[in-house]
Amino acid sequence: MISFQNVSLEYRLGKYALENLSFDLKSGSFTFLTGHSGAGKSSLLQLIARLTRPTSGDIQIGNIIYSELGVRQERALRQQMGIVFQDNQLLHDRNVFDNIALPLIIGGYQFDDIKLRVNAALAKVGLEQRGSEKPINLSGGEQQRVGIARAVVARPKLLLADEPTGNLDSEISQEIMQLLKHFNASGVTVVFATHDEHLLQTYPFQRLTLSNGQLVNDESTQSAHGSRKRSSTRKVY
Amino acid sequence: MRTKPEPDALDGSGARWTYTRRGYALSQSLRQLKQQRIASLGTLLMLGITLALPVILYFAYLNLATLGHRSLEGESITTYLRTNVSDIAGAELAESWSTREDVARTDYLSKEQSLAMLGEASDISSVIALLGVNPLPGAIVVYPQITDVATGSTDRLAEVLRSIPEVERVQLDLRWVRRLAAAISLLAWIGGLLAVFLTLSALLVITNTIRLELARRKSELEVANLLGAPRHFMNRPIIYTGAVYGLLGGLLASITGLMVLNAVQSPADTLSSLYQNEFTVSMPTMTQILLVISVCVCLGLIGAVSSLYRPSQHFRQ
Numbered sequence: 244m245i246s247f248q249n250v251s252l253e254y255r256l257g258k259y260a261l262e263n264l265s266f267d268l269k270s271g272s273f274t275f276l277t278g279h280s281g282a283g284k285s286s287l288l289q290l291i292a293r294l295t296r297p298t299s300g301d302i303q304i305g306n307i308i309y310s311e312l313g314v315r316q317e318r319a320l321r322q323q324m325g326i327v328f329q330d331n332q333l334l335h336d337r338n339v340f341d342n343i344a345l346p347l348i349i350g351g352y353q354f355d356d357i358k359l360r361v362n363a364a365l366a367k368v369g370l371e372q373r374g375s376e377k378p379i380n381l382s383g384g385e386q387q388r389v390g391i392a393r394a395v396v397a398r399p400k401l402l403l404a405d406e407p408t409g410n411l412d413s414e415i416s417q418e419i420m421q422l423l424k425h426f427n428a429s430g431v432t433v434v435f436a437t438h439d440e441h442l443l444q445t446y447p448f449q450r451l452t453l454s455n456g457q458l459v460n461d462e463s464t465q466s467a468h469g470s471r472k473r474s475s476t477r478k479v480y
Numbered sequence: 481m482r483t484k485p486e487p488d489a490l491d492g493s494g495a496r497w498t499y500t501r502r503g504y505a506l507s508q509s510l511r512q513l514k515q516q517r518i519a520s521l522g523t524l525l526m527l528g529i530t531l532a533l534p535v536i537l538y539f540a541y542l543n544l545a546t547l548g549h550r551s552l553e554g555e556s557i558t559t560y561l562r563t564n565v566s567d568i569a570g571a572e573l574a575e576s577w578s579t580r581e582d583v584a585r586t587d588y589l590s591k592e593q594s595l596a597m598l599g600e601a602s603d604i605s606s607v608i609a610l611l612g613v614n615p616l617p618g619a620i621v622v623y624p625q626i627t628d629v630a631t632g633s634t635d636r637l638a639e640v641l642r643s644i645p646e647v648e649r650v651q652l653d654l655r656w657v658r659r660l661a662a663a664i665s666l667l668a669w670i671g672g673l674l675a676v677f678l679t680l681s682a683l684l685v686i687t688n689t690i691r692l693e694l695a696r697r698k699s700e701l702e703v704a705n706l707l708g709a710p711r712h713f714m715n716r717p718i719i720y721t722g723a724v725y726g727l728l729g730g731l732l733a734s735i736t737g738l739m740v741l742n743a744v745q746s747p748a749d750t751l752s753s754l755y756q757n758e759f760t761v762s763m764p765t766m767t768q769i770l771l772v773i774s775v776c777v778c779l780g781l782i783g784a785v786s787s788l789y790r791p792s793q794h795f796r797q
């Protein structure tokens with residue numbers, strides 16, 4: 244489903260956040276994206292979400308080739324993904340219900356449909372009774388679950404989660420992991436960025452491990468073509 | 481707001497219409513206005529005041545334009561006859577003058593008519609009724625040929641009329657008319673220039689306000705961008721805010737303008753009656769008020785679009 248071909252990302256000239264990545268992720272798979280802080284996990288997810296463009300290489304999802312997309316199509320593509328952000332990105336000027344409803348409003352859904360889906364999403368993350376509360380009144384774990392509800396409310400085929408368990412205790416991390424596993428079981432492709440060793444030990448999903456912007460292991464990735472190839476004579480643009 | 485935590489109560493904070501794309505945009509704009517109540521009120525007052533003067537100038541111009549127009553049409557020389565000239569003699573005199581080639585038309589005003597006209601304007605007539613005699617003279621209103629009015633040879637005509645023995649006094653009604661016409665066109669120029677400057681500053685007020693609002697809404701715009709909202713979804717609330725400011729500012733300015741016009745009405749009428757002119761300050765028509773308001777809404781829209789131009793670059797990926 245997701246395919247990277249020799250993708251590099253250079254924020255500053257000569258400094259690569261991601262370097263020559265190539266891999267394939269199957270539709271319906273669950274992938275851990277791991278690596279030390281600053282390894283490039285968020286950058287990689289941003290590339291998939293088309294929030295950043297690669298300096299070189301190309302990305303493909305299904306039969307959509309990223310380099311051929313126009314601005315409008317990029318935004319439409321993003322609407323079809325669910326993204327859980329590292330810093331949850333909830334809006335504090337509105338209640339939980341309205342936060343979760345936002346992607347549906349953007350998508351032009353009917354009010355009755357919005358109500359139905361938001362309440363279903365709230366139920367799925369176990370926050371049935373909390374819709375009318377402001378996010379600021381929720382705990383960190385609950386806020387993160389609101390973020391997940393917002394990400395899944397439009398029923399995306401692809402869910403990107405950027406350290407949703409970042410600074411939560413391990414019990415809540417397990418809950419969130421169960422949630423994502425549950426979505427994966429219903430057919431959603433999940434890419435889960437984390438450096439939570441405990442989770443990585445507990446769940447036997449495939450991993451993409453980054454180190455300084457490079458893929459370092461591929462023992463469990465489906466395909467590793469070119470991921471090991473490190474061109475020592477890189478062109479500097 | 482929400483007291484019952486039943487499942488059915490979990491339907492967000494807004495009304496149904498706020499969950500459509502356009503409804504959402506409008507509710508966001510109104511919400512900003514409400515949340516920043518003091519700041520919004522300040523901005524609105526500033527806008528209203530800035531726009532009020534151009535509006536007042538416009539309304540005043542509408543009035544003065546009709547005044548100048550009407551007065552030039554009726555440019556005339558009023559000759560008051562001596563009181564010993566009878567109505568019949570006066571009418572004959574008017575008849576004979578009308579054959580002059582520099583005169584277009586004459587109207588004879590009998591003593592009775594003069595009295596009646598005076599009676600309309602004041603209650604002097606009751607004093608006269610007490611006297612039992614009509615002390616008023618007859619008058620002949622002479623309308624000069626238009627070409628003569630233009631060249632100023634009416635002064636010569638007035639001289640001729642003044643030398644006629646039956647004539648007591650000659651009053652040139654057109655001098656002040658001409659001065660007025662010149663004054664009006666000068667005022668229109670100055671007013672127009674002022675109006676342009678003030679309108680520009682109103683535009684700046686709107687643009688600046690919306691810039692500030694963009695900064696306030698930064699996080700919302702960022703989240704919408706992350707969720708893949710199209711550009712127009714993010715711009716729409718800003719544009720609506722501009723339109724709302726324009727609308728409210730225009731309303732405020734129109735109300736101020738109408739109030740000023742209303743306050744000026746009676747002194748203006750007094751002034752015009754001094755010149756024996758039937759001019760009254762008239763209120764602008766509904767169409768003219770609507771025109772003013774829609775121009776203000778357009779200003780708001782222009783302000784919004786121009787302030788959007790740079791910040792939206794920020795979100796271009």
Ligand SMILES: Nc1ncnc2c1ncn2[C@@H]1O[C@H](COP(=O)(O)OP(=O)(O)OP(=O)(O)O)[C@@H](O)[C@H]1O
Binds near residue numbers: 254
């Ligand atoms: N917008 C940016 N501009 C410049 N450099 C950036 C930007 N975003 C990230 N980087 C750099 O790119 C590298 C990878 O960052 P990234 O955020 O992808 O790491 P990460 O693996 O998500 O780290 P963490 O676990 O701390 O979230 C880092 O060296 C970071 O400093």
Ligand SMILES: [Mg+2]
Binds near residue numbers: 285286405
């Ligand atoms: Mg990160």
